[in-house]
Amino acid sequence: MRNIRVAVIGAGPAGIYAADILTKEHPEARVDVIERLPAPYGLVRYGVAPDHPRIKEIIKALRRVLDRDGIRFLGNVDYGTDIDLDDLRELYDAVVFSTGAMSDRTLDIPGIDLEGSHGAADFVSWYAGHPDVPTEWPLDAAQVAVVGAGNVALDVARMLAKPADEQLTTEVADNVYQGLKANRATDVHVFARRGPAEIKFSPMELRELAHSPSIDVLVEEEGFQIDDDGQSRISSNKGTRLVVDTLLKYLEAEPTGAPHRIHIHMCQNPVEVLGEDGRVVGIRTEKTEMDGTGNARGTGEFVDHPVQAVYRAVGYRSSALPGLPFDESRGVLPNDAGCVVDEDGFAVTGVYTTGWVKRGPVGLIGHTKSDANETVTNLLADLDKLPAPTATDDLLVRLAERGVDATDWEGWARLDAHELGLGEAAGRERVKVVPREEMLRVSRG
Incomplete structure (x- = not known):
């Protein structure tokens, strides 16, 4: 050879x-x-x-x-x-x-560049402790919109709704914990343009939304559409069936009065981010209907939802x-x-x-x-x-x-051991080091 x-x-x-x-x-x-x-x-x-x-x-x-x-x-x-x-x-x-x-894929709708409009990938990098993003994140919105129908949208919604203290069993970095402590979000609205049989959530991610006692998951009845094509998907695919079953359980459950809520809106296509004085004040969606092929078409009926922040979770690039x-x-x-x-x-x-x-x-x-x-x-x-x-x-x-x-690999071993040591001192498995210079200092020993 x-x-x-x-x-x-x-x-x-x-x-x-x-x-x-x-x-x-x-x-x-x-x-x-x-x-x-x-x-x-x-x-x-x-x-x-x-x-x-x-x-x-x-x-x-x-x-x-x-x-x-x-x-x-x-x-x-x-x-x-x-x-x-x-x-x-x-x-x-x-x-x-x-x-x-x-990077985030673009979402080409009016108002997407307003202050308070964010890419989900940037937010994920922040809460995952990436060294190349700012250490602080603006979390002053009480009502938030998340645009997307995949697992990243669910992660973003859960991180925005879940109280910071519930993250203290994880490897969350200190700056992220402090940022989440100041989070004012009470209601997080997830918008999907298609129906329950076409949504791209995984069953496990969807079920995990309700694992926090501080969160009620509310599926909006309007937009819960299953046509013949959707029914065929449910019958032929176990994952789709589990997702739809979980959505139905959320739809039928009585709210517990939890302090935070995640609202799931289906057949709602975001068409504009609304602004005032350069800041997000709402999101406009068009109601859609399934067309029998797994796709959605607009109905020409629009709804305005008051929110102060928008996260687009429409894919990576x-x-x-x-x-x-x-x-x-x-x-x-x-x-x-x-x-x-x-x-x-x-x-x-x-x-x-x-x-x-x-x-x-x-x-x-x-x-x-x-x-x-x-x-x-x-x-x-x-x-x-x-x-x-x-x-x-x-x-x-x-x-x-x-x-x-x-x-090198030995340097990473030193950084890995250091993070585990920080976690042990805090009663956790790990505490992630965020600043690049500190990562390099620890790696050099």
């Missing part, structure tokens, strides 16, 4: 799975997993709500991969700033980009990468089964992609594994055509010459 060096850009699940499969399929491979943050794990660490610890069980498997011989973690290294594609081509046989999707082609319409690196292609459809030699930046922000962990397997299979099939690296130095040498303070 040919000895090869491969760089994987992005240390989320997609990149780590690619490194795992590559070193198992080609034992002579040496893989550097390069991450712009000082900590690994991507959206598992920075895209999951702190009160979802069981979802983070995947970190245990990811840790075992990064701890293996043949795989090296390099953190606090930003592609496009600290290194570029020329560096990577000189030092590695191939490069796999797995940079994920961290990947960002373009310097030196690489980018499909702006789909928000992905253009590729053929993981092989990056240029605007004419020709393969970019030695450049591959996996994860959400490859296929878009859809799918679960199982999809990520099969996705990485496809990319690695094609990379290994191309080995005879890939030019060998022209440079003999190590990436760490170049980074040191440029003054880049890269972290």
Whole structure:
């Protein structure tokens, strides 16, 4: 087997799975997993709500991969700033980009740029303790709208409605806890443009809304439409059936008088964010009806809802990468089964992609594994055509010459232990460190 060096850009699940499969399929491979943050794990660490610890069980498997011989973690290294594609081509046989999707998709309706209108991805980054977002978040709205019909919308609604003290059993960062303590939200309205059989909630996420004794979940009867097509979905799909059953239970339940409420509105399509003096004062929705094909059509009847903040949870989007082609319409690196292609459809030699930046922000962990397997299979099939690296130095040498303070696996182990120690002192499993400089200081020991 040919000895090869491969760089994987992005240390989320997609990149780590690619490194795992590559070193198992080609034992002579040496893989550097390069991450712009000082900590690994991507959206598992920075895209999951702190009160979802069981979802983070995947970190245990990811840790075992990064701890293996043949795989090296390099953190606090930003592609496009600290290194570029020329560096990577000189030092590695191939490069796999797995940079994920961290930005919000746009919602092109009037008023979306008013003060008090936010992207859900930004809010998620804040409450997950991401080091590159402001440490404070405005939480002065009593009535809030969340636009979207997926699990991110439910996470946002739950985090806005749940009292801060109920987060003290989690790894919530101190600045996030203090911010949530000042949260004034009492009513959170979730708007979905389609009906209960078409909504994209997962059964578990939907049930968890009611786990807090401080929250009543209220499903609005108007808009609870199930046509023949919807009934077929319920009959043929267990997940859909469980979601609809849970929505029905919420619909039929009597309110308990809890101090916080999550209202779920279906067949309501947001068409405008209403403002006054530059700030959000409401959201206008158009009532919709199901058209028999799983889609919704407008009825021409509009409703205004008084709210002081709006969160759009309409999906994530990947960002373009310097030196690489980018499909702006789909928000992905253009590729053929993981092989990056240029605007004419020709393969970019030695450049591959996996994860959400490859296929878009859809799918679960199982999809990520099969996705990485496809990319690695094609990379290994191309080995005879890939030019060998022209440079003999190590990436760490170049980074040191440029003054880049890269972290390594031992540094992450120190930061990990430090956070666990903070948690133990507070009677919790972990307390997350947020400021980048503090993360680097702890990593350096």
